[in-house]
Amino acid sequence: AQKVTQAQTEISVVEKEDVTLDCVYETRDTTYYLFWYKQPPSGELVFLIRRNSFDEQNEISGRYSWNFQKSTSSFNFTITASQVVDSAVYFCALSEYKAAGNKLTFGGGTRVLVKP
Amino acid sequence: DAGITQSPRHKVTETGTPVTLRCHQTENHRYMYWYRQDPGHGLRLIHYSYGVKDTDKGEVSDGYSVSRSKTEDFLLTLESATSSQTSVYFCAISGVAGAAYEQYFGPGTRLTVT
Numbered sequence: 001a002q003k004v005t006q007a008q009t010e011i012s013v014v015e016k017e018d019v020t021l022d023c024v025y026e027t028r029d030t031t032y033y034l035f036w037y038k039q040p041p042s043g044e045l046v047f048l049i050r051r052n053s054f055d056e057q058n059e060i061s062g063r064y065s066w067n068f069q070k071s072t073s074s075f076n077f078t079i080t081a082s083q084v085v086d087s088a089v090y091f092c093a094l095s096e097y098k099a100a101g102n103k104l105t106f107g108g109g110t111r112v113l114v115k116p
Numbered sequence: 117d118a119g120i121t122q123s124p125r126h127k128v129t130e131t132g133t134p135v136t137l138r139c140h141q142t143e144n145h146r147y148m149y150w151y152r153q154d155p156g157h158g159l160r161l162i163h164y165s166y167g168v169k170d171t172d173k174g175e176v177s178d179g180y181s182v183s184r185s186k187t188e189d190f191l192l193t194l195e196s197a198t199s200s201q202t203s204v205y206f207c208a209i210s211g212v213a214g215a216a217y218e219q220y221f222g223p224g225t226r227l228t229v230t
Contacts, residue, residue: 004158019148033217045159045206045221091158095217101166101210103174104219106158 002027004094006107013082014115021077021110023092029053031097034068034075035104039089048090051075053097082114119143120222127206135194137225139207141187148190149208149219150174150182152201159206166174171194197229 003026013019025034037049047061051068059066063080079086089109095102119142129135139148147166151159161174163182171182179201181193194201207222208213 006158009156035218037221043204043224047218047220050218093158101164102217102219103149103161103164104151104159106151106160106174107157108156 002029002032002094002096002105004092004105004107006090006092006110008110009108010098010111010113012113012115015084016081019082019086019112019114021079021090021092021112023075023077025073025075025092025094025107027073027094029096033092033095033097033102035095035105036066036075036077037091037093039091039109041051041087048077079112080082084114084116087112087114120207120209120220122205122222122225124155124225125223126226127228129197130230131198132196133227135197135227137192137194137205137227138206139192139222141209143209145209145211147210148184149210150180150190150192151206151208152176152203153224154203154207162192162205188209194199194227197227199229201227202229203227 005024032053034051038046065078067076089111091109092107093104095104121140131201149164150162150198152162153159160176165171183191205225208219
């Protein structure tokens with residue numbers, strides 16, 4: 001069975017601070033996908049990134065960066081120079097490696113509060 | 117915009133009544149999913165569909181049934197609603213051109229069972 005753990009339930013930072021969200025996963029599969037989603041206070045779920053398990057390159061997109069380490073089964077997410085608009089719940093998710101129709105297993109989410 | 121709508125967006129119902137939630141998509145995506153979101157649990161898969169009349173159970177399927185008679189509509193039915201089914205329900209699709217592996221979510225339905 002697959003499992004995703006986000007041990008940090010809530011993180012509070014002051015604007016412009018960096019914040020790192022931890023994600024640890026368990027799977028028996030040798031290939032899989034990892035995802036991050038953002039849920040702002042308005043409630044919708046916004047896709048942020050997908051990572052294939054065979055690609056361990058770190059990725060940066062603007063102020064967002066992701067660190068994937070297969071050896072420790074972790075896929076951490078860092079927001080650099082946080083802004084109030086980054087306040088949201090962030091979910092890490094895992095799926096089997098299929099061409100389509102992947103079922104997602106989500107972590108419990110980490111609520112990020114960025115104070116001005 | 118993946119063209120996903122959910123109806124109703126909010127519903128209050130009484131214990132023991134049947135409830136049907138509708139997910140509608142405009143892009144003919146093959147795969148559709150129903151999740152529920154509860155505090156501390158993230159989202160959990162209830163049922164999914166891989167085509168018209170092709171559905172399968174997810175992690176938390178007890179008390180729920182689904183139907184998909186048309187590509188664009190995926191219905192979730194609570195056969196006899198219980199207070200434990202109070203939750204926010206999200207529909208999702210996958211198979212978007214150029215992003216086949218990601219799931220895109222509808223706006224959610226907040227269901228309260230009293």
